[in-house]
Amino acid sequence: MKKEDFLSSRQWRYATKKFDPDKRVTAESFELILEAIRLTPTSYGLQPFKVFAIENTGLRQALREAGFGQSQFTDASHLLGFAHLEAFSEELIDRFAGLVRDIRKPEPEKIEGYASFLKNLFGSWTNDQKSRWADKQMYLALGNALQAAAELKVDSCALEGFDVEKANAILQLPEGLKVSAFLALGYRSTEDQTQHLPKVRVAHEDLFVTL
Numbered sequence: 001m002k003k004e005d006f007l008s009s010r011q012w013r014y015a016t017k018k019f020d021p022d023k024r025v026t027a028e029s030f031e032l033i034l035e036a037i038r039l040t041p042t043s044y045g046l047q048p049f050k051v052f053a054i055e056n057t058g059l060r061q062a063l064r065e066a067g068f069g070q071s072q073f074t075d076a077s078h079l080l081g082f083a084h085l086e087a088f089s090e091e092l093i094d095r096f097a098g099l100v101r102d103i104r105k106p107e108p109e110k111i112e113g114y115a116s117f118l119k120n121l122f123g124s125w126t127n128d129q130k131s132r133w134a135d136k137q138m139y140l141a142l143g144n145a146l147q148a149a150a151e152l153k154v155d156s157c158a159l160e161g162f163d164v165e166k167a168n169a170i171l172q173l174p175e176g177l178k179v180s181a182f183l184a185l186g187y188r189s190t191e192d193q194t195q196h197l198p199k200v201r202v203a204h205e206d207l208f209v210t211l
């Protein structure tokens with residue numbers, strides 16, 4: 001792959017402030033972004049999060065209010081809510097072990113040994129540790145979705161600027177799930193001046209250190 005091709009989608013993507021409310025992301029592009037989320041690697045492969053596609057306009061308006069009036073909540077074509085597991089039990093590990101059994105058909109004692117290793121490990125963690133770990137895994141998926149969208153020339157904006165308690169009260173997610181970020185997807189408005197601004201990033205030498 002040429003250097004320019006590799007960098008072009010990364011340069012093109014920017015945090016879209018103003019979406020064109022009349023432009024819709026195609027079902028095909030949307031499904032590809034979801035698939036990129038599903039394929040995201042996570043620690044131990046446990047995928048401790050869920051992603052909600054929020055279509056209801058009333059919910060989106062309420063989220064905009066919880067999100068300090070940010071227009072991306074209502075004007076983007078699609079809105080995804082990224083929710084991590086606040087606490088989890090051995091069921092999460094059993095789900096993973098079951099998938100490995102079905103898909104890879106390993107020798108039973110191998111997957112049982114791995115599952116009991118994970119149960120011991122997570123069994124020693126507090127709910128707070130589990131929640132912070134799950135949130136980190138969720139953010140990997142968010143990052144992957146941002147890049148996937150850019151490759152499809154779909155504009156996006158990750159959104160962390162909202163009142164977490166209010167947003168969770170609005171969404172009324174199943175017990176144990178907490179939204180900590182949203183992803184707005186759509187197409188930039190020609191009026192969004194941010195698209196013309198150069199990227200602000202620290203210099204290579206201020207970020208990377210060779211030891």
Ligand SMILES: Cc1cc2nc3c(=O)[nH]c(=O)nc-3n(C[C@H](O)[C@H](O)[C@H](O)COP(=O)(O)O)c2cc1C
Pocket residue numbers: 013014015016017070157158159160161162181199200
């Ligand atoms: C996790 C996360 C949360 C963010 N939350 C918001 C937000 O609430 N509102 C907003 O306008 N931009 C938000 N941004 C966009 C960042 O400010 C932006 O990505 C950063 O300044 C770099 O600019 P660029 O994405 O245009 O290259 C968020 C970005 C990330 C990754």
